[in-house]
Amino acid sequence: MFVSSVALLALATVPALAQFDAAHNATPIGGTWASGSKNVVTGSSFVNPANVSFIYPTTTGISFSFSEDGFYEIARYRMNGNGSSPQCITGVMNWAHGTFTYNNNGSMTMYPFGDGFQQIQAPCSATSNFLENYNDTELYQLWQIFIDPTDGPKLHMYQFDGSPLPPMFLISTTPNMLPTRPLRNVSSPSSTSSFNVSKRSTNDAPPVGRWATASLTAVGGLLVGALLVLA
Ligand SMILES: *[C@@H]1O[C@H](CO)[C@@H](O)[C@H](O)[C@H]1NC(C)=O
Numbered sequence: 001m002f003v004s005s006v007a008l009l010a011l012a013t014v015p016a017l018a019q020f021d022a023a024h025n026a027t028p029i030g031g032t033w034a035s036g037s038k039n040v041v042t043g044s045s046f047v048n049p050a051n052v053s054f055i056y057p058t059t060t061g062i063s064f065s066f067s068e069d070g071f072y073e074i075a076r077y078r079m080n081g082n083g084s085s086p087q088c089i090t091g092v093m094n095w096a097h098g099t100f101t102y103n104n105n106g107s108m109t110m111y112p113f114g115d116g117f118q119q120i121q122a123p124c125s126a127t128s129n130f131l132e133n134y135n136d137t138e139l140y141q142l143w144q145i146f147i148d149p150t151d152g153p154k155l156h157m158y159q160f161d162g163s164p165l166p167p168m169f170l171i172s173t174t175p176n177m178l179p180t181r182p183l184r185n186v187s188s189p190s191s192t193s194s195f196n197v198s199k200r201s202t203n204d205a206p207p208v209g210r211w212a213t214a215s216l217t218a219v220g221g222l223l224v225g226a227l228l229v230l231a
């Protein structure tokens with residue numbers, strides 16, 4: 001009788017545990033997190049949605065912010081190398097914000113407002129510099145916060161396919177975010193429509209290397225085995 005009560009209690013608390021058990025939460029997720037050298041940080045030092053422009057950080061990286069009341073913001077800057085042509089490095093800047101939910105299986109879903117965008121600079125492409133809207137819903141299968149002995153709280157997030165993001169460190173417990181509402185009007189309902197940042201022929205194929213979450217479905221059980229590797 002005692003045992004089954006405990007079991008029932010455990011079952012009843014599973015959804016809450018998905019957010020607040022020790023494995024997920026050495027600290028709350030609220031605040032601003034940044035990877036590596038922490039030069040990529042969400043907020044107005046990274047992006048200016050009003051004129052659809054970015055402020056380029058000195059190094060690549062990613063940053064996520066979460067508010068207590070369910071808003072998120074993402075800032076990402078990446079270089080894609082090109083082994084055969086070292087001078088053809090593609091730079092991708094990406095920004096989005098919106099609302100997030102915790103799912104009962106420990107995952108998290110981020111629903112963008114639709115005003116996100118990204119800039120792709122590919123010096124060897126016919127289209128060397130262009131912007132496009134970015135409106136992908138993103139699923140993170142698992143997230144965990146550990147305390148690093150030297151760097152403090154460390155957030156690990158695993159993408160829809162189980163692949164880990166670079167670990168991020170807490171740089172502020174107060175989220176450094178732009179206003180949590182749509183910050184520009186997006187005329188096209190398409191999530192990938194391109195628009196000009198410089199001269200661009202409509203015939204040009206966009207360069208490869210953009211951020212895309214691809215399919216959010218078809219996530220298999222292969223995930224679990226890979227999850228704890230970085231713990
Ligand atoms: C966007 O606005 C900011 C702030 O007014 C300005 O510094 C920046 O040069 C502008 N960028 C573009 C591409 O217009």
Ligand SMILES: *[C@@H]1O[C@H](CO)[C@@H](O)[C@H](O)[C@H]1NC(C)=O
Nearest residue numbers: 081082084085088090124208
């Ligand atoms: C690498 O650069 C060549 C041009 O030199 C280009 O054709 C190729 O698509 C590039 N590869 C990637 C992955 O960007």
Ligand SMILES: *[C@@H]1O[C@H](CO)[C@@H](O)[C@H](O)[C@H]1NC(C)=O
Nearest residue numbers: 103104105107139141219223
């Ligand atoms: C976890 O829940 C989310 C939202 O319901 C779902 O999209 C995702 O596929 C689930 N993950 C697994 C591994 O079943």
Ligand SMILES: *[C@@H]1O[C@H](CO)[C@@H](O)[C@H](O)[C@H]1NC(C)=O
Nearest residue numbers: 050115181182183184185186
């Ligand atoms: C979007 O357009 C509407 C109608 O023109 C305007 O009232 C609103 O302020 C605009 N929003 C933004 C974020 O620019």
Ligand SMILES: *[C@@H]1O[C@H](CO)[C@@H](O)[C@H](O)[C@H]1NC(C)=O
Nearest residue numbers: 113114135186188189190191
């Ligand atoms: C963004 O995606 C959502 C969900 O697919 C969609 O409802 C919304 O219309 C999109 N917004 C824009 C501006 O494309």
Ligand SMILES: *[C@@H]1O[C@H](CO)[C@@H](O)[C@H](O)[C@H]1NC(C)=O
Nearest residue numbers: 194195196198199200201202
């Ligand atoms: C982008 O630039 C091309 C070439 O200058 C022009 O033909 C096209 O109309 C522009 N598109 C937008 C959305 O401004």
